Amino acid sequence: MNKIKIGIPRSILYYYYGELWTNFLKKINCEVIISPTTNREIMEKGNKIANDEMCLSMKNLLGHVFYLEDKCDYLLIPRIDNYGVDNQTCTNFLAMYDIIKNLFQTPVLNYNIDVVHKDTEEKGFIYIGIQLGCTKKQALEAYDQAKKQTEEQKQIQIKQNLQKLKSKKNKLLIVGHPYNLYDDLIGKPILDYLKKLDVELIYSDLFYHQMTSKLSKQLSCELYWKFNKENIGSIPVVENKVDGVVFLSVFPCGPDSLVNELVIRKIKLPCLNLIMDDLDSMAGFETRLESFVDVIQERKRKHEQKNNLIPTYGKL
Template identity: 45%
Template structure:
């Protein structure tokens, strides 16, 4: 059986359950790349141009680490997830970019373009087809994966709701899941925060049905699906938590504008904006985090 490699970057964190259970239902062995580390980043930097964003560089590093270990590497291409909306253009060109950087690599690919009537279901069936499964089989696998994803999401939401009800100080980590959960970027923050008596709330665990309602309050015209979710979850959690830490990679296109909107319309919320670059040490970052925590406590106690 052919193995499929899943690079642990960008869309992996959004579709983890969906991908894994889809391949599990089809009995396809899956291989996930290692956690991101400095060596991986170095590899990615070599292969990408200077101005590409940190997350993209890390993704290329992940692809590089999977290169000779598996038969296929999964690189999806997304144009639009909703009608009249878009995603960051990096996802538009992700497949072609990887294909041109590694011309010999075997890439497993699917294409979601809701604006031009190519839904997620169609995309997954087409992907099953390239792996050599019948339409019916991949349809079933997709339905199974979707149900698994739903169960997982509900579980996470319940956990989050329990966390919100505690008396501890609550901090919202706001950012794309590929930034907040990455070892080099967001995880260093959550690891640091876990030493303190605070509850961490993640912005990506958020009911999808509420997105439009809350996004309208802060910015009615935003057209990036992922950033719309971020803005909505900021408005939803804003009054329920004590502080917000916004995490973004440098130089993120959509974030550069939506972060500005957050900072301008935050009202009373306490927001710390952290932008990540290819730095090797996070000492400067920890100082800022410490002072932010002190501020949440209500001043420095001598």
């Protein structure tokens, strides 16, 4: 018997759950098809399908789904409402299931997360399992195993990320959603350019989320976007260990435009706010990044000068 093919777009939620989904689906004997890394064709296709008010990442998602159309039996697109009280997601996460269901022919798996109304992640996975023909027990077992496996992986990544704080190079904290940071056409050119300038990059999404979520309260108590809270909560953790913060968001991201602006006013580290759109030219970004790294270098030098002054003064 042919395996059931499940298509996962390499966009938005893939960067949070890709590993877990793949592990789970393989355990219940399904074939997983993941769309390729974003390229021009996918982005342009997404642009064409999308409505003009969607953010770049959503447009991207539609391009990826278009690629998967005809290549799989089911699509895996969750509908995420919230992860509990004051832990909501952007409304786009709530809408994408319905948008894609209406725009494309391929059936979409039912997967709903609404913790306030007791629809938890575990329930969501069991439901997927049942839709794909396994029993509740099998699905639960597969979920538990997949979850454990993914958690272990994640812990390693987080450790590697935090390890970089010990580096002697200039260190920058990159604050942004993983689906923007690691996307080939959105964040990757920026991060690659920074690496070329010999900067150590620490990513805001690879931290212990329970901790960052709590720490975000130091910056603001009123935020209710889960992913944004986790991102900005990384700033207090590294405040004295990095030389600057780069905020990377896409146009017109609602939560980011509010949260980043708010945070920039409150923190003392040098900040750079980059808003990406479907721009092909890197020249403008290169000027901003290069001068930002220059400024950081200068500040460091000043700091060192200050520190050197004290002993000479003491000798006198």
